[in-house]
Each structure stands twice: as C-alpha cells, then as structure tokens.
Amino acid sequence: MSSDLAPPSTTSATTERLLVRQSRWIAHDVLELRLTRSTGAALPTWEPGAHVELTLPSGRRRAYSLCGDVTDTETWTIAVHRVHEGRGGSREIHETALVGRQLEIHGPVNRFPLVPAPGYLLLAGGIGVTPLLPMARELTARSLPWRLVLGARDRSRLVYAEELVALGGHRVLLLPQDEAGLPDLAAELAATPPTHAVYACGPQPMLDAVSALCRSADPARSLHLERFTATAATDGILDQLAATSGEFEVVLSRSGLRLTVPADRSVLDVVREKLPDVPFSCEEGYCGTCETRVTAGVPDHRDTVIEPSERPTATTMMICVSRCDSPVLELDL
Numbered sequence: 001m002s003s004d005l006a007p008p009s010t011t012s013a014t015t016e017r018l019l020v021r022q023s024r025w026i027a028h029d030v031l032e033l034r035l036t037r038s039t040g041a042a043l044p045t046w047e048p049g050a051h052v053e054l055t056l057p058s059g060r061r062r063a064y065s066l067c068g069d070v071t072d073t074e075t076w077t078i079a080v081h082r083v084h085e086g087r088g089g090s091r092e093i094h095e096t097a098l099v100g101r102q103l104e105i106h107g108p109v110n111r112f113p114l115v116p117a118p119g120y121l122l123l124a125g126g127i128g129v130t131p132l133l134p135m136a137r138e139l140t141a142r143s144l145p146w147r148l149v150l151g152a153r154d155r156s157r158l159v160y161a162e163e164l165v166a167l168g169g170h171r172v173l174l175l176p177q178d179e180a181g182l183p184d185l186a187a188e189l190a191a192t193p194p195t196h197a198v199y200a201c202g203p204q205p206m207l208d209a210v211s212a213l214c215r216s217a218d219p220a221r222s223l224h225l226e227r228f229t230a231t232a233a234t235d236g237i238l239d240q241l242a243a244t245s246g247e248f249e250v251v252l253s254r255s256g257l258r259l260t261v262p263a264d265r266s267v268l269d270v271v272r273e274k275l276p277d278v279p280f281s282c283e284e285g286y287c288g289t290c291e292t293r294v295t296a297g298v299p300d301h302r303d304t305v306i307e308p309s310e311r312p313t314a315t316t317m318m319i320c321v322s323r324c325d326s327p328v329l330e331l332d333l
C-alpha cells in the first residue's frame with residue numbers, strides 16, 4: 001500500500017446504515033454514488049486518501065475511496081468501476097438499483113494519508129484517480145504545488161477529467177492511451193524535485209513501474225502507493241492456497257483458542273468461524289482491511305499491501321491470503 005506503511009487512521013470510523021441518495025455515470029463503466037444519512041445530518045469528517053467499506057445487499061463487502069469534497073459534510077461520494085471479470089461486487093452495484101436503499105457503511109479509514117511535503121506528484125491509472133482527486137483539491141486549498149497525471153485506455157475512461165482540468169488547468173496531464181500512449185513515468189519523476197512526495201494509485205504494472213523507478217533513481221523519495229484493484233499479483237491466489245501443502249495451527253492470543261488451518265482454506269476463513277466480526281473486504285490481499293498483528297510465528301506474506309522489502313520486519317499480516325512458515329502462528333485476535 002505504501003512504501004512507508006502509515007498506520008490506518010480510524011479515529012472517526014463508524015459503522016452505520018447510509019442512504020444511497022444519488023447515482024450517475026461519470027465515465028465508461030464508472031458509476032458515482034452519493035451516500036448520506038437519511039436525516040441529512042452531518043457525517044464523520046474525513047481526509048484525502050480515506051476509504052469506506054460498503055456491505056452490499058448480497059453481503060459482499062467492498063472498499064472504495066472517498067472522492068468527493070471534504071468540506072461537504074453531508075455527503076460521502078464514491079466511484080465504482082465495473083470489473084467485468086471480477087468477483088461480482090462492482091457488477092452488483094452497477095446492475096442493482098441501489099438509489100433509495102440503505103447500505104451498511106464502515107469508515108472512513110485512511111491508509112493513504114497525505115504526508116507533509118513541499119510539493120506533490122500524483123500519478124493515477126483509470127479509477128485510481130479517486131483518492132487523488134480530493135488530494136488535489138486539498139493541495140490547491142493549501143496553495144501547495146502539485147501535478148497530476150491521469151492515464152486511461154481511451155478518453156471515455158478518463159474519470160473526473162473535467163473536474164481535474166477545472167481544478168488544476170496546466171497542472172493536470174490527461175493521457176488517453178489510444179491517442180497519447182502510456183505515461184512517461186520516468187520523465188515525470190525526473191522532472192519532480194526530489195523533496196516532493198509521489199502518490200500513485202492504479203493498475204499493478206503502473207505501481208510496479210513507479211516503485212522500481214523510485215528505487216533505482218531516488219530510494220529516499222517519499223513514495224506512497226495504493227492498490228484497490230485485484231491485480232496480476234493477486235490473480236490465482238485461491239489456486240496458490242489450494243496448492244499449499246500442509247496445514248498449520250493458529251493461536252488467537254486474546255482467547256487462547258487454537259485453530260487448525262487446512263491447506264485449502266485461508267486463515268481468515270478459519271478465524272471467522274470463531275470471530276465472525278473480524279474485518280475483511282477484498283479477500284485477495286490488496287485492500288489491507290484484514291491486517292492483523294502477529295505476536296509469534298513466521299508469516300508467509302502473499303499480499304500486495306506489505307512491500308517485499310518490508311516483509312522481513314513486518315509485524316502484521318493480511319490473514320485473507322498470507323500463510324505461515326512456522327508450525328504455529330499466534331495472532332493478536
């Protein structure tokens with residue numbers, strides 16, 4: 001999620017039923033939803049980078065970045081990209097008449113906060129612009145220098161393009177891939193002062209490229225990545241789980257419960273039988289919702305939240321996909 005993992009800010013996180021007051025198409029395959037309290041009362045405040053988790057009528061849980069205006073205290077806005085080959089959450093949102101319904105919403109939680117810097121480069125791929133748009137608004141309000149590059153397959157998929165241009169003018173570069181090709185990430189980074197922070201959200205190959213370029217050119221750069229989309233790195237996770245040989249034990253340190261995790265099931269699955277309220281969302285190792293503190297044992301990290309370089313010293317794990325390299329794993333649950 002980030003090269004220097006920020007602890008999630010959950011100070012104002014709540015779980016409550018909110019009304020889907022409005023929806024509108026804002027780009028090809030992208031639906032914007034506006035959520036309010038049914039009374040119209042003010043919602044908890046949030047900061048750019050925050051996300052909320054929706055429990056859909058089917059029971060699926062999905063996390064989406066808040067992309068509206070932080071000064072709008074009555075409305076939370078999210079944008080949902082329909083993933084045709086996904087696991088059904090975005091399809092359910094796109095195909096169900098949700099307007100007028102109440103959904104259980106948990107949040108806001110911020111694992112992608114703006115850190116202090118003299119300037120910012122914001123790199124977005126497709127729907128990855130959603131956490132970056134409120135950042136651009138905030139930086140404009142604070143009169144801080146920023147530049148945003150948004151790439152997408154074609155013009156119809158440039159999410160919030162008009163809002164961005166109205167906000168940033170020449171500071172915004174829109175790159176429809178079929179007309180302009182892929183963003184020149186190396187050039188963007190080279191043109192950005194080394195003291196400026198870089199925030200990137202988009203498809204895995206783009207994040208990998210940004211990460212590799214920063215590592216080789218300027219390892220000290222303040223770099224922050226967020227993944228909200230299932231990626232090549234998480235494809236086949238279930239196959240991996242099925243192929244895992246051997247089972248292991250999990251001890252839940254708060255209750256002392258000892259559970260067996262078979263080779264074909266996840267730690268999350270097994271833990272939920274005893275603790276049904278344990279938080280989770282993507283179940284594919286990319287959202288960070290199920291992050292759990294490890295108190296003993298050696299985790300086998302298989303998520304895309306914790307960077308490979310952080311794994312040897314990580315004290316937490318994503319229990320939806322990660323497993324265990326020792327016979328027993330003890331979790332702070």
Ligand code: FES
Pocket residue numbers: 279280281282283284285286287288289290291303305318319320321
């Ligand atoms: S539920 Fe998303 S990382 Fe585990």
